[in-house]
Amino acid sequence: MAISELLGSVLATGVLGLPLGVTQANLPGTEIKVSSPPRKGWVIYTVKPGDTLSQIARRYRVDAKAIMYSSGLEGVALRPGQELRIPLAEESGAEIRLPPGVRTYVVRRGDTVESVARRFDLTVLGLVSANPGLPSLDRLEVGSTLYIPTGEPGLLVRLKPGENIQDLANRFGLSLSAVAKANALNLPTDVQVGDLVLLPGVQAKATYERLLQIREAERKAREEEQRRLAEERRKREEARQKQLEEQRRLQQARLRQQQQVQTQPRLRRANAVVAAAGYRWPMSSFTITTYFGRRGVFQRFHTGIDLAAPTGTPIYAARAGQVDTAGWSRFGYGLHVILDHGGAQETLYGHMSRIAVRPGQWVARGELIGYVGSTGWSTGPHLHFEVRVGGAARNPMAYLP
Numbered sequence: 001m002a003i004s005e006l007l008g009s010v011l012a013t014g015v016l017g018l019p020l021g022v023t024q025a026n027l028p029g030t031e032i033k034v035s036s037p038p039r040k041g042w043v044i045y046t047v048k049p050g051d052t053l054s055q056i057a058r059r060y061r062v063d064a065k066a067i068m069y070s071s072g073l074e075g076v077a078l079r080p081g082q083e084l085r086i087p088l089a090e091e092s093g094a095e096i097r098l099p100p101g102v103r104t105y106v107v108r109r110g111d112t113v114e115s116v117a118r119r120f121d122l123t124v125l126g127l128v129s130a131n132p133g134l135p136s137l138d139r140l141e142v143g144s145t146l147y148i149p150t151g152e153p154g155l156l157v158r159l160k161p162g163e164n165i166q167d168l169a170n171r172f173g174l175s176l177s178a179v180a181k182a183n184a185l186n187l188p189t190d191v192q193v194g195d196l197v198l199l200p201g202v203q204a205k206a207t208y209e210r211l212l213q214i215r216e217a218e219r220k221a222r223e224e225e226q227r228r229l230a231e232e233r234r235k236r237e238e239a240r241q242k243q244l245e246e247q248r249r250l251q252q253a254r255l256r257q258q259q260q261v262q263t264q265p266r267l268r269r270a271n272a273v274v275a276a277a278g279y280r281w282p283m284s285s286f287t288i289t290t291y292f293g294r295r296g297v298f299q300r301f302h303t304g305i306d307l308a309a310p311t312g313t314p315i316y317a318a319r320a321g322q323v324d325t326a327g328w329s330r331f332g333y334g335l336h337v338i339l340d341h342g343g344a345q346e347t348l349y350g351h352m353s354r355i356a357v358r359p360g361q362w363v364a365r366g367e368l369i370g371y372v373g374s375t376g377w378s379t380g381p382h383l384h385f386e387v388r389v390g391g392a393a394r395n396p397m398a399y400l401p
């Protein structure tokens, strides 16, 4: 039987039992819509008026019970428009018919569309054409089946209900004989709904383009995600650095504070305790702000100690003696008192706000001689206290208790 005769009989008698679909005279290379990948799975079938379950089961070469089970039917009654889930032949145990020039390949870990194409000496477009249902160029599901044209490459499609070889040939501008030859069709029953049909020379260009677009979109999305993650990382790191910086700053501040506390002059409370040298502190409550000696490179040698206290704080004689001087100083001491303790020992009390003694007056140790002030070269209320021995300033700390 000649091929054309065969197909003619298919069309005339409807041996396949399929209603004739609308012929679409599309040109080769037009986009092919494939509802499901050409591998084991499901076909969703919409019930048409007049359909019976056994008819549909026969048409798909599956057990009617399998359709009932997978579609959740409780009986055999169907209503038009109802959707049936039909397990494909492969799953229901029957062998799916592969065109002679097509083999299968089960995807292994690490396979990519490119590596599989290379392995079988195909172009990516060639591989896509044989697998037009491929959802992505970048994600091959391990264990899934790919169809590999080993002879003439072409588009591999599954024959859908309501479709026949003639329809397919017409749609892709192929001759019936070319399609029949490429699929080694000898008998009309060789091709059934759900079978794969190779359309020689047809390339799924539009599908390929669409997959490329998906790939590009996915690449962009990945890049965007990576950028977002990098930005997030950067922000986190920045926040961490800020926190570290803040911790360092706080630690330094604490350290400074501690040092300040350590170096800050402590308020002293002195009573009338007398040192071995015969001196007592000239005030009972004060803070030593400057000690005797060199204060700094550009500052004068400090000839006494500075005892800070509020203005008006009483100042007492550090030791018994005679008032040598009581009045305004020409040397910056402001209102000051100098006591002569005999034995070439003198004490000086500077920057007073008020003087309570007169020159020549004898005073006992601890007797009131004046009040704290800020007269003369002074920047705040304090007593400048000096001990002089033989006319030379000595460190008062050596004479005080």
Ligand SMILES: [Zn+2]
Residues within 6 Å of the ligand: 290, 302, 304, 305, 306, 383, 384, 385
């Ligand atoms: Zn001073």
